[in-house]
Amino acid sequence: MSLHNSPDKEYIALLEKYEPVRIVFGDGAFAQLGTELMLDRSASACFVFGGRSTAQKSGVYQDFINTISSFDLEAPSVSDIPPEPDTDDVRRIVEVLKDASPAAVIAVGGGSVMDAAKAAYLSWQTGMDVTELFGVDVASKKFPDRAFKRVFCIPTTSGTGSEVTPYANIVDREKGVKCLIMEKQIVPAVSFVEPAFTCSMPADLTATTALDAMVHSIESFLNTRTTGADPASDEWAQESVRLIRYALPKVLKDPDDLLSREMLSAAATLGGMCIATRPTSLPHLCSFSLYGRIAHGYAVAGFLPLFWRYYLKEEAVRAQTMRLAGIFPSAEKQSTPEDVVDAVEAFIRTCAKPLELNAELIEKIASDALANPMKLSSAPRPVPPDDAARIIRAVLSGESVP
Ligand SMILES: [Fe+2]
Structure with missing residues (x-):
């Protein structure tokens, strides 16, 4: 690769070949979300958003919001997930999932939002409190024969890589320490990486x-x-x-x-x-x-x-x-x-x-x-x-x- 002169796009092939997560990358990636939801028959989808993020200043992000507003989602969204989400933030998402029973969960934001949504989706499906998921493959060991549904991610920053990892960092509010869920069942199913969302960072x-x-x-x-x-x-x-x-x-x-x-x-x-x-x-x-x-x-x-x-x-x-x-x-x-x-x-x-x-x-x-x-x-x-x-x-x- 001769990046110093003429950048090529070998990275696209590396991303597309990645098997654990389907990565939809590049200009217009988010537009494929509707198709994915239809394929998944997920008329009821719950979106999880952060607080007011820099991505919201981007015109492309507004196009994205207009696109999802046109979906008939039949489930409420959760917003204002803060940076460094804690156990109560995760439980707040779980409550919405319990009420709405959506067929899909879609995290839109930086690493914090993706981590909270990954933890909450597994917590809801397993019936385990988020604190019981701290550690390595706890849910996989408890339910060895079950495959849980996994989130869709739409990252709005370029850094954490949470859109492809089995990790969720959550602050344990009661103990005041940051804890890690490391669990193969929270690896996202599909990630739509739209670089234009990051332009307003x-x-x-x-x-x-x-x-x-x-x-x-x-x-x-x-x-x-x-x-x-x-x-x-x-x-x-x-x-x-x-x-x-x-x-x-x-x-x-x-x-x-x-x-x-x-x-x-x-x-x-x-x-x-x-x-x-x-x-x-x-x-x-x-x-x-x-x-x-x-x-x-x-x-x-x-x-x-x-x-x-x-x-x-x-x-x-x-x-x-x-x-x-x-x-x-x-x-x-x-x-x-x-x-x-x-x-x-x-x-x-x-x-x-x-x-x-x-x-x-x-x-x-x-x-x-x-x-x-x-x-x-x-x-x-x-x-x-x-x-x-x-x-x-x-x-x-x-x-x-x-
Ligand atoms: Fe890091």
């Missing part, structure tokens, strides 16, 4: 969501210790990283550059495909401690080079790193993995808000990380849980860990 949101997607792809790409990953995932990750490196600076200069917006949308969905098969590691783990202090994408982008250098003691990581050489321009010839990480870090500095860590915050991150020993020991270079606090403190202080 402001620069800051564009940058942080694109960086989140880039870090998904890189963390997944480096996570070579995961077994059973889809063999195509390396290609998805490399394509996603190339697209973001090429398109993000262009969109930050010209927010209406639709081809570059399309590339960022494709990159985000590819990033979601990557983490669905091979998950993130320590940068994402540490970002949880910074919730509410800095946008998620900036947090993970700030952590990435620090942990990547820690991972470079592993030969497998060094080899993967060299496969990204040359994607990010730099004055130096990228002949070592350390040069590649430097080039990625230089790129991140051009478009991210810096991560400002102090001693108190480093302590908090180091102690929070201990709550997730599985993520520590499955990292590309494992962190022994009994030495984790010391290692994380050293990595975050920029020290090399022998």
Whole structure:
């Protein structure tokens, strides 16, 4: 692929070939929703929306709203799902589903809306409270012979990749902590990715969501210790990283550059495909401690080079790193993995808000990380849980860990 000169659209083939989710991608994708609902005989469909989003400023989004207004849906919509949805938000959707018994649920929004709708649809069908779904494949284990209906997604940002993942992040309101549902039964059925919806995203949101997607792809790409990953995932990750490196600076200069917006949308969905098969590691783990202090994408982008250098003691990581050489321009010839990480870090500095860590915050991150020993020991270079606090403190202080 020669993105530096004439972008081609290999990403479309990668998205269309993806089997776990049918991805309808590109200009006019949402227009196919009506056909899909008819095929599914889903005259009663429940739409789940976020609060007032930037997508609503887009004329294409208004066309979409006009289109769905013409459907005879026979079910009420749920709106105002906030960022970082909690268990009560999910239960609010479940109540509507109980009353209306719709034949389809369609999430329209960013990752928060998609996550809440995914959790609620499974909660309603299983009769399990959302808190009982926290964990790994809980519903699949409880109902091994049942296949539950899955949501349709229409993402309006380009970052989380929730439109293709088996994950839903929900804040447990009673306990005040963010919890994860990881469940194959919530992988969306069909995702309609309409890049034009993202054109009205402001620069800051564009940058942080694109960086989140880039870090998904890189963390997944480096996570070579995961077994059973889809063999195509390396290609998805490399394509996603190339697209973001090429398109993000262009969109930050010209927010209406639709081809570059399309590339960022494709990159985000590819990033979601990557983490669905091979998950993130320590940068994402540490970002949880910074919730509410800095946008998620900036947090993970700030952590990435620090942990990547820690991972470079592993030969497998060094080899993967060299496969990204040359994607990010730099004055130096990228002949070592350390040069590649430097080039990625230089790129991140051009478009991210810096991560400002102090001693108190480093302590908090180091102690929070201990709550997730599985993520520590499955990292590309494992962190022994009994030495984790010391290692994380050293990595975050920029020290090399022998
Ligand atoms: Fe993320």
